[in-house]
Amino acid sequence: xxxxxxxxxxxxxxxxxxxxxxxxxxxxxxxxxxxxxxxxxxxxxxxxxxxxxxxxxxxxxxxxxxxxxxxx
Numbered sequence: 001x002x003x004x005x006x007x008x009x010x011x012x013x014x015x016x017x018x019x020x021x022x023x024x025x026x027x028x029x030x031x032x033x034x035x036x037x038x039x040x041x042x043x044x045x046x047x048x049x050x051x052x053x054x055x056x057x058x059x060x061x062x063x064x065x066x067x068x069x070x071x072x
């Protein structure tokens with residue numbers, strides 16, 4: 001069995017992958033807790049619809065963050 005030799009850019013690529021993983025975590029938490037949670041009332045669909053209609057930019061930003069999170 002031949003000896004394994006690390007690729008010269010292995011450490012850099014590993015750090016970059018870790019950075020992308022942190023981006024996924026931050027965008028996911030930000031979308032769910034910071035942007036979408038204040039708009040959603042689990043017990044009242046009418047209140048949720050009214051909140052989303054009152055803040056469409058916030059809701060769209062939450063969806064955009066979900067897209068960034070999903071495409072990483």
